[in-house]
Amino acid sequence: MSTQREDQIIDTYYTSVHTLGRKKGKEGKRLRYMQKDGRFLVAFQKPPGDWGPYLIDIFTTLIEIRWRMMLLVFSLSYILSWIFFGLCYWLIAYIHGDTQSVDNNPCVENVRGFTGAFLFSMETQATIGYGNRGMTENCIGAIIVVTIHDVFSCLLDTIVIGIVVAKMASARKRAQTVGFSSCTVVNLRNRVLCLSWRLGDFRGNHILDGEIRAHLVRYVKQKMGSVVMLHQDLDLENPHVVLATPTTIIHKLTPGSPLYRMGPDDLQEENFELVVSFTYNGDSTGMLHQTRMCYTPADIRWGQRFQNILKEGKRHYKVDYALFNETTWVSVPMLCAEAYDRQRRHANEGNSFLPSLTGNEHIYWLLLFAS
Template structure:
């Protein structure tokens, strides 16, 4: 692999094999497959001049471009249209002799040059009508051009208004108000090690139903510096989520889980991403939305749990989103789920306490048969 290249490229256009590269003879820090905001760090390399996919679906292309580019294109579309039809009106006036003599009956009143023709074109398309310029009955050609101009202006306004409305109501904007926690945690739930993360709706629109999916993404290095992406489904306790209040998504670390044999020390050496997504229908617009994020091993906090944010008030439930990403230490065995289950089977269900050490150096003792709620209370 060439060590002098400075850019990392992931190419998925022609094949499922992705390429990575080195810089100054040392491998760079592994780039994320997906950013925290749900955007994929994938660069597509297409044949030079191949604009077919964008031109065939021009409406989607205009919706996905940046606002600055869209405003520029729409402004140019109006200006070019005014100039084109202004040139048509000027040619009609020139052929009819309106530009040379002021005594003849003009095709358009007060249009004797290109400036007047341009102003008449703009007034016609924008339906301004200052009253100084107007169509006469002397030229049938001018009447035909005005008719075509009016129909085209209505068509252009419809397209621009539709694209602006669709861009403002984009599903991506709504997806930004539904979010996942910034980290995932590993703790005990009913005597089972579980990986969990939070999901909440910051607008409080009470999404009643949605589907959440999760899969593990890792790459396998091939020859000559290329890599192959592998995807593993993550089994969740409940794929269907009611988001009237923030909820916790749970994945049990049991046999069959790709994290079953990983302990807290193993996570630091692993290189994978846990990609999660939540697909739902907005109650205000009826549009389908999707929120997604990813967690790397550095985003997984072993031996912690999320703080409680849901409380019962006098008349309603109260949610404190200030604690949405806050975690606290709990007593959890600092071993992988496989070793923990093996120790549990070896003890034959005896009430034996296992030691756990947190990053702060504190030692906790965990009862294998103690429910999670009791363990949490004894660790605070």
């Protein structure tokens, strides 16, 4: 019996066709493009058995796999190498006759069987040297194998140590100490409606240079369940920031903004994701890091602003990160930026005719004149 597939094919502008997995039991809930922690819910479909990209860049593959898988791979690499060289030493002892007679001069002292050969292989690679087994001058072949074994053990130790250090110093861990606010707010700044969100370094290392980027991701469904991803860049007032203290990223809702015609009521019906990222160099390691965050229309708080968290002390500026995500209400017109600009122009021109308003818009129109 054929089963109905629950994956959706997504065609992007840049590459490719990839699939987004749908969570079971949530048929009615739209699948997100990116989660709050910055992980993309994208699963690439590849031909069966196509491991080429992972084997070509094996160093990156080992860094990206989970710790338990990495420890399993490293343990197997040591054990298999001990077994392989143990078989080589046992084969040399067998050809030389060390396994049949104990009276001849052996190639390796106290290696008369596979068990002794395996222990000698492990002692050689781990440089333990218990003293019971040792290489003699009777077999040039055994001396060559020991030399190759020593070089291989140094190479394997270097690879293991390098990958472990790189994995521990992964940029993902540092990115978790730099974060965005859990929501965005819309308020007035110099009589211009602006969308803003916060960025802060919770560790307090004072990142001195970084770049902020933001773009809007929309979904356009097509036939056969395919989805086209549309990306629109957002112009930011301060894309380059000095993160010595928490900063507020501002996007003005001007005619060039994709949010220019969206009001608080329109956001309830819109379906998009605001993907923001902060790229910077770590001051301790010099490595390039990136922190990502995703906001949906439900995360946009219209008519609110972030509470002040920076205060001046006697010797230092004090930052209260307990208020990092806290907001408070402010007086903001409950209409889109396009309608707000149109009413401002009418007010500046001195027109006595007021546009037809309903509901709360009457109140905010009066607030507009009062400001």
